[in-house]
Amino acid sequence: MHLTALSGGIGGARFLRGLLTHLDDDTRRSGRRHALTTIVNTADDMWMFGLRVCPDLDTVMYTLGGGIDDDRGWGRADESWQAKAELAAYGVEPSWFGLGDRDLATHIVRTQMLGAGYPLSAVTAALADRWRPPYDTEVRLLPMSDDRAETHVVVDDESSPAGRRAVHFQEYWVRMRAAVPAREVVVVGQAEATPAPGVLDAIASADVLLVPPSNPVVSVGTILGVPGVQAAIAGAAAPVVGLSPVIGGRPVRGMADAVLAAVGVDATADAVAAHYGARSAGGLLDGWLVDSSDKSSVDVVEAAGVVCRSVPLLMTDVPAAAAMAAEALDLAREVGR
Secondary structure, X not given: OEEEEEEOOHHHHHHHHXXXXXXXXXXXXHOOOOEEEEEEXXXXXXXXXXXXXXXHHHHHHHXXXXXXXXXXXXXXXXXXXXXXXXXXXXXXXXXXXXXXXXXXXXXXXXXXXXXXXXXXXXXXHHHHHHOOOOOOOEEEEEEOEOOOOEEEEEEEOOOOOOOEEEEEHHHHHHHOOOOOOOOEEEEEOHHHOOEOOOHHHHHHOOOEEEEOOOOXXXXXXXHHOOOOHHHHHHOOOOOEEEEOOEEOOEEOOOOHXXXXXXXXXXXXXXXXXXXXXXXXXXXXXXXXXXXXXXXOHHHHHHHOOOEEEEEOOOOOOXXXXXHHHHHHHHHHHHHOO
């Protein structure tokens, strides 16, 4: 079985780790080998201290490769912060964004390779070779595009002549903590971007397409916004199953409700499903999983043309994430008949 997933950072990475655990269990039982291609959001990427930083790619890479700091959900395990302290001593900005000493090595290698002319997809493959996941399942990471497609958030600013200004998503998310209303989300360069090599093939050849519980606007939404990706999914033979990132009217992690509000979507499991839409009506989904606490959303989602089931969706540990993955694949089999 060849699976393809569209992933953001922490939530997507933890789901994928559970998915690989489940697939390996199946391999041990049945002898069948599987393959997983993950198309990762790169619209959060930025230049920081002269280095190219790819937060979602690195979070997925470290999580699946066993190098993530599980408590934070991002960055390297056993990290130190001497470089950050020295930069602060020099008064170098931005002081609100820190890179750990171990993590710096990844960004240095990436920046050197990009400077030598390699595209991001080739650089990602080279970096991921070090972090080869310890699973029987074959794993491949792809950036959504080799081109610049960079998320900016428009916020109110009384000091600006227009009364508003646009800030990079990382400034909105990390420095501002999404504490001010997001008036608009703009992905600069997205209309001119093209899917990275392998992206469209991974969609077309998949037996199952999965949408992990990642941010619908600034993670999955940016991948879908790369020209050609949505059309490829619409024409794919594989069933498309997603998992709600919202439980009980609140994002499981982070401040997804802030950017959902910017696109006029309520922070509920059924509203996110409606935002994605039914594939039968030109949207994304064939199946949708909501948490057991959101069982009342099932009828609403199904009325819109998406098969929906309620199951536990809290990734409290790897076995819980593996159980979620099993439910997603069961639903894919159901809707793919």
